[in-house]
Amino acid sequence: MARDTTKPAAPTSGGEAFSSSLPFAPEDVSRRLLFWYGERGRDLPWRRTRDPYRIWLSEIMLQQTTVAAVVPYYERFLQHFPSLQILAEASLDDVIQLWAGLGYYSRARNLHQAARQIVRDGDGSFPDQLEDLMALPGIGRSTAGAIMSIAYDRPAPILDGNVRRVLIRLFAWQEDPRSSRAEKHLWYWAERLTPDAQPHGYAQAIMDLGATVCLPRNPDCRRCPLSDLCRARQLGLSAALPVKRPKKTVPVRCQAAVLVSAGDKLLVMQRPPAGLLGGLWEFPVVDVPDEQPPEQALLPWLEQARFQQKVEFVGEIRHIYSHFRLKLAVCAVSLTGDNTPDGLPGEWCSAEDAPALPLHGAHLKALHLYRQRQHADD
DNA sequence: AAGCCGGGGGC
DNA sequence: GCCCCAGGCTT
Missing domain, CATH: 3.90.79.10 (Nucleoside Triphosphate Pyrophosphohydrolase)
Known part of the structure; x- marks a missing residue:
């Protein structure tokens, strides 16, 4: 048994325990998603490898960025820095050069810094523990979870923009999705749904569902393998959730x-x-x-x-x-x-x-x- | 808890 | 135009 299978603690609010029961069996969700992913999953460059370095790079590049924008950057970056060691030896200016145009340049700085830390502090192999990954600059809980499941096929929850939207609809979360209350609930649900078996496929499946079916606008519920489980669907709120953020005027x-x-x-x-x-x-x-x-x-x-x-x-x-x-x-x-x-x-x-x-x-x-x-x- | 950090694509 | 995107860090 490589994993502690105890259930995560249910979130509490104002001292009152939140219902830990789910409206469906978690295995039901993951089984449907895995089957759907086998039929409809996308073929993406970083899905042709299990190299944690490449998975990591893709995850960092994809933060707040669309797949289509990342692909050419991902390929070009790897041509110049095909391995962790080569990235660690590169100059920051060269890394920034290959990042120019992608935005969020702290990602490039953190990526470079993390590569140097791994090479300096470890035996050169990529970290394979959640806490070690999260200790690296630029890797938070979600990206660490993505690397654990996608590169190492070990169960760890992800909560990126896609998963967030899927869960908000699946559980019909009608409050502000950016509140700390929402954060607690969403992480709890993400953890409960992550299966012990095939976490690799599950992680990519739920992200793909958000990216191709459970869209921000006009979710295509007819093509969704979870539609008959979806609370938002049952309540007729699929298009209304997640609730929009109040718009602010930009200077x-x-x-x-x-x-x-x-x-x-x-x-x-x-x-x-x-x-x-x-x-x-x-x-x-x-x-x-x-x-x-x-x-x-x-x-x-x-x-x-x-x-x-x-x-x-x-x-x-x-x-x-x-x-x-x-x-x-x-x-x-x-x-x-x-x-x-x-x-x-x-x-x-x-x-x-x-x-x-x-x-x-x-x-x-x-x-x-x-x-x-x-x-x-x- | 809130603010900061880019650029692109879909509609 | 407006919205959002495979988030994390700082204050």
């Missing part, structure tokens, strides 16, 4: 990016290693106050840099982040011999090589716009 941030050119070179700077877009490259940026022309907002910056050239307005980029919108004025300053670019922070990069830098999305757009305009002038 608009105005900035100007300066493309300073000296001959063929452009001035680029690397952002601080942590925080927003950590470690990525960009052009110098100045905040633009409301209702002020970007050229005017740039004057103090030009003064400080001792540039006397005129600023040319190239165009405007709009870029949407999850928590704000960026209105980015793209400006160009072309240096002549009178100016001394030395002493400025940052580095000079040829315009041809700049697109190969790990630039973040908004500034990659800015560069494209700049080069497009330059081309038009020729």
